[in-house]
Amino acid sequence: MATPAPTSPPKSVSPKPVSPKAVSPKSAGPSSPPEQSAGLDVTVHGDVTTTLHPELEAETYTESAYSDSEVGSYTTSLSSSVMHYRFENGRRYHSQSMTDTSYFLPNDEAENDRLDLNHHVLCLIQHGKLHAAPLDEPQKILDVGTGTGIWAIEMADLYPTAHVVGNDLSPIQPRWVPPNLTFEVDDVEKEWTHKPNSFDFVYVRYMVGSIKDWPRLLKQSFETVKPGGYVELLEPDSTLRCDDGSLPEDSALAQWGKLFTGGARGIGAPFDDTPNFSGYLRDAGFVDIKREIFKLPNSPWAKDPHMKEVGGYQMAAFIEGLEALSLFLFTTVHGMSVPEIDILLAQVRKDMKNKAIHTYFNLYRYVARKPEST
Ligand SMILES: C[S@@+](CC[C@H](N)C(=O)[O-])C[C@H]1O[C@@H](n2cnc3c(N)ncnc32)[C@H](O)[C@@H]1O
Incomplete structure (x- = not known):
C-alpha cells in the first residue's frame, strides 16, 4: 500500500x-x-x-x-491566501491559490444556505439517516469536501467518541464546532496526507462536478480507510430525467439540463460518471460494494407523501441554487453572457414551478468495505 x-x-x-x-x-x-x-x-x-x-x-x-x-x-x-476569494458576476468563489481546479460553485452565504437546504433534502430522502454504512463505534471519520460542514457536525454529535475531520477548498465552516470535530483546508484531488489505514469511515457527498479523477479519489480513500472500514458516496448523476413525457424537448428547463451537463463535461468533471463508481471502487480494492439508486423529484409532483415532501424541499433548493449552478459553467464553457443567462433562468424557474412537469435526478448511494487483509 x-x-x-x-x-x-x-x-x-x-x-x-x-x-x-x-x-x-x-x-x-x-x-x-x-x-x-x-x-x-x-x-x-x-x-x-x-x-x-x-x-x-x-x-x-x-x-x-x-x-x-x-x-x-x-x-x-491569516486569511491572506486561502481566503483570497475570487468575485465573478456578483458571486464569491474559492481562492485560486488553493488549487488549479475550477470548482464551479460559489462559496458565499447564498450558496452555503443552499448546501444546508440540500443537506435537509438528502437526510429526508434517506429517512433521517446520515449514513448507510454499518458503523460500529467508529473512532475516526473523514468527510471529503465538507462544504458548510453540516454533515460532519451532525456526525460528531451522533458519534461523540469519534473524531471527525472535514476538509474543503474553502474555510467556510463555522468556527465553534463540537470538540471532536476538526476542519481542514485541503485540495482532495492532490495527494492525501492522512496516515494510511487511519479512518474507520470516509464519506463523500455531492462532489460530482468537482472531482476530475474519481478512480484516484477512491484509491486514496481505500488507502486511508482502516482494514474492515467503509467508504460511502452519495452522488447525483445530474441528468434531468422525466418518465412520463411531461418535459417538453423545447422547454427552457430541458435546454438548461443539456447546458448544465455539457458545462460539467466542459470543465473536465462530468456529472454522469456516477454510475461508473462500482467499477472504480472494485479497482481500488473495495469489496461488498452496494449500490442503491434513489429517484430525487425536483418538485412536489409525487403522490407519495414522503416523496412529495422531498420534492418540495428539492424544488426550493434547486430554485435557490439555479444561479449558482449555472453562472460559472454557462459563461466559461458555453460563452453565454450574464443577461442571456438571467433570461433563460427566469424561464427555467417557471418550468420548475410548473405542476405539469415531472422531472427527477438519479441519486446514487454506494457503500463499500475495505477487506481485513489486503
Ligand atoms: C456541492 S458542495 C458539497 C458539500 C458537502 N459535501 C455537502 O454534501 O453538503 C462541494 C464542496 O466540495 C468542495 N470542493 C470542490 N473541489 C474540491 C477539492 N478539489 N478539494 C476539496 N474540496 C473541494 C467545495 O468547496 C464545496 O464545498
Whole structure:
C-alpha cells in the first residue's frame, strides 16, 4: 500500500501554535546543551522533547486592550491566501491559490444556505439517516469536501467518541464546532496526507462536478480507510430525467439540463460518471460494494407523501441554487453572457414551478468495505 507523500499538507482553518521542531534523539544526548534551531531551543531528555521559545517575553503596552483594528490585522494576514476569494458576476468563489481546479460553485452565504437546504433534502430522502454504512463505534471519520460542514457536525454529535475531520477548498465552516470535530483546508484531488489505514469511515457527498479523477479519489480513500472500514458516496448523476413525457424537448428547463451537463463535461468533471463508481471502487480494492439508486423529484409532483415532501424541499433548493449552478459553467464553457443567462433562468424557474412537469435526478448511494487483509 502506498504511503501518501506529504506534498501539500492541509492548511488548518483556525490558527494553531507553531509546531515544535523535534530533533532526533541521536543528535543530542541528555547532557547536550540546548540546540538552536530556527529560533527555538530544543532539548532532548531521553525520549521527551522539550521546546522552549526564548523570544516569548511580554511587551509593555500603554493601552490595556487590543483595538479592533489590531485584531482585524491578524485576521487579514491569516486569511491572506486561502481566503483570497475570487468575485465573478456578483458571486464569491474559492481562492485560486488553493488549487488549479475550477470548482464551479460559489462559496458565499447564498450558496452555503443552499448546501444546508440540500443537506435537509438528502437526510429526508434517506429517512433521517446520515449514513448507510454499518458503523460500529467508529473512532475516526473523514468527510471529503465538507462544504458548510453540516454533515460532519451532525456526525460528531451522533458519534461523540469519534473524531471527525472535514476538509474543503474553502474555510467556510463555522468556527465553534463540537470538540471532536476538526476542519481542514485541503485540495482532495492532490495527494492525501492522512496516515494510511487511519479512518474507520470516509464519506463523500455531492462532489460530482468537482472531482476530475474519481478512480484516484477512491484509491486514496481505500488507502486511508482502516482494514474492515467503509467508504460511502452519495452522488447525483445530474441528468434531468422525466418518465412520463411531461418535459417538453423545447422547454427552457430541458435546454438548461443539456447546458448544465455539457458545462460539467466542459470543465473536465462530468456529472454522469456516477454510475461508473462500482467499477472504480472494485479497482481500488473495495469489496461488498452496494449500490442503491434513489429517484430525487425536483418538485412536489409525487403522490407519495414522503416523496412529495422531498420534492418540495428539492424544488426550493434547486430554485435557490439555479444561479449558482449555472453562472460559472454557462459563461466559461458555453460563452453565454450574464443577461442571456438571467433570461433563460427566469424561464427555467417557471418550468420548475410548473405542476405539469415531472422531472427527477438519479441519486446514487454506494457503500463499500475495505477487506481485513489486503
Ligand atoms: C456541492 S458542495 C458539497 C458539500 C458537502 N459535501 C455537502 O454534501 O453538503 C462541494 C464542496 O466540495 C468542495 N470542493 C470542490 N473541489 C474540491 C477539492 N478539489 N478539494 C476539496 N474540496 C473541494 C467545495 O468547496 C464545496 O464545498
